[in-house]
Amino acid sequence: MNNPYIIDGHCDSLIHFVDGERTLQDPSEGGQWDTRRALRAGVSLxxxxxxxxxxxxxxxxTSRGLQLIEGAQRFIADYSDQVFLVLGKSDLTRIPDRERIGILLSVEGGEILGQNLFMLDKIYQLGVRAxxxxxxxRNALADGVGVPQSQNRLTRLGQEVVLRMNELGMLIDVSHLNEAGFWHVLELSKSPIAASHSCAKSLCNHPRNLTDQQLRALAKHKGVVGVxxxxRFLKETGPVTREDVIRHxxxxxxxxxxEAVGLGSDFDGISEVPIGLEHVGxxxxxxEDLIKAGFSAKEVEQIVGRNFMRLLTDVLK
Incomplete structure (x- = not known):
């Protein structure tokens, strides 16, 4: 089969760039993600x-969040020969571009909004699309999975944020959200949503993972889970390899x-990696492992890129 294009639903490399630790260009700088290896591997978004x-x-x-967004803007401007910013449907038509990687800017944590809905529009204007x-x-929108035994649904502000994100064309990401909040989002959102970097709880009983019921509901809503x-999200004990990613x-x-499964590496946000899947390269x-596992060429293309592409086409304006 021809090499399919890859969309990765989550990495945390931006902090390294903003804090001056790496340029995100050269593998010799260390880290798990850089543009050189990503381009060679076929990452398109x-x-x-x-x-x-x-x-x-x-x-x-808020100030830290805005600092990171400014850093992302600087990264994209400085390396415009290698990356470009994805803001809407028209930008998706440029994918795949074998010479440049599309960047979709996301914010991990509603804390950036403080307690102000208008901040959502502001970060949208700055290029944030997820x-x-x-x-x-816990924040002013909802409870995360780390809040012990939380049964809280979204706050009033959290509900307003979900509805406004639908209006703006922003992707709602429920990774890290508590289960009650997950179900509340599905009740409210008119657009499909993502769990950009989560795994299956029935295979590894970790609070960050999704139950089979959640997985089915997300799929029914035309959403995508980025594995x-x-x-620690893949296997409870013993060594973890690339095969455990395939298992999930x-x-x-x-x-x-x-149609509901994609990739969400969490590269540069994880302190450990599976054996054989240690960086974006x-x-x-x-x-190759997906093909060996019995997926057809079409299914491999869906998993590694087309499912997220379909989701973004449904959500972005």
Missing amino acids: QFLAAFIETEYKPARS LGLTWNQ NFYP ICHIAEVAGV DYPYLI
Whole structure:
């Protein structure tokens, strides 16, 4: 089969660029994601997350978030020969571009909004097209999975954010959101949603993973789950390899349909990686494994890119 284009629903490399640790250009700088290896591997669209670290919360969440967005803008401007910003449907028509990677800017954590709905419009104007409503903690929108035994649904502000995101054409990301919030989002959202970097709970009982019921509901809503490469989300004990990523992909495809599964590496946001899938340059090996697992060429194309493309086409304006 021809090499399919790849869309990765989540990486945290932006922090390294903003903090001056790496240019994100050269593998010799270290890290798990850079443009050189990504281009060689066939990555055509990368969700680039502005992750607001815990030490900035709550007082400095907005300023840190805006600093990260400014850094993303600078990264895209400085390396316009290698990357371009995806803002809407018209930009999706440029994918795949074998010489440049599309960048979809996301924010991981509704803390950037503070308690102000108008901030959603502001970050949209700055180029943000996806928002994870929470990280693991509670914020003004909802509770994350790290809030013990939380049964809270979205706050009033959280509900307003979901509806406004639908109006703007922003992708709602429920990775890190508690289960009650997940179900509330599905009740409210008129557009399909994503769990950009999550795995299957029935295979690994971790709070960050989704139950089979959640997976089916997400699929019914025409959403996509980007399978996360973090070993602790893939397997509870023992060494973790690329085969464990395939195992989660197969399970989600079986439970929710192949149309519901994608890739969400979490590269540069994870301290451990599966053996054989240690950086973005290893994607071709994952594609080979999908073929060996029995997926057809069409199904492989859906999993590694076309499912996220269909989702973005449905959501973006």
